[in-house]
Amino acid sequence: MLELRSLHYQAATAPEPVLRGASLTLRPGTPSLVAGRSGSGKTTLLELICGLAEPQGGQILWQGQALRARQRRWLCGLVFQFPERHFLGLTVGQELKLGQRRLPSERAEAVLRQVGLQGLSLQQAPERLSGGQQRRLALAVQLLRDPRVLLLDEPTAGLDWSVRDEVLELLGELSRDRVLLVVTHEPELFAGRVEAGHSWRLEQGQLVGAPGLELRQR
């Protein structure tokens, strides 16, 4: 269980705080969702959770224990918005190996299977993959670290509807044995996929429960 307790954050160069007492409890087993308009602080929230930034107030706890930024970097895997823009490997295999001292081919195959890319050639260039495959590859790179908390920034942005559905389907599976948090400015796409009590809105620096998302028709 991941708990955010009254987080306060203001970027050094920003005129106003982004978070003003944001609190949240996330559990594994089902996807959690934070919705908010552009500029509301969604990406900032993920950066704080995964230890790329430190809040000026409040606490981030895992299983009841407050964690420092360095510990959170171990705990969490963050998939950036448009992760395919950050691919560094010349091949799928190289991309998977970044940050891994050694990667047995069985492990690479297992993680590709986990994201529905089974049978994909490790020699393939990442930029030759389809948009949906590239998102899955970015997920696979994080899954290799086996993070207890998986954070996804706008995972459906820029995908067309057919591919989007595949990615959404995958989120349910990946949340089964880890905390999975999605932030998005288009929560309607997730209707029917997020259980009651697992969605919030980020408004004026605070997180408020967003009931009803699970009831809407897709």
Ligand SMILES: Nc1ncnc2c1ncn2[C@@H]1O[C@H](COP(=O)(O)OP(=O)(O)O)[C@@H](O)[C@H]1O
């Ligand atoms: N490094 C930074 N320095 C100054 N302001 C920032 C910085 N990062 C984000 N902001 C500001 O913080 C607010 C929240 O940004 P962000 O977390 O990117 O929102 P979202 O992801 O919801 O679109 C915005 O007003 C943005 O301009």
Ligand SMILES: [Mg+2]
């Ligand atoms: Mg953002």
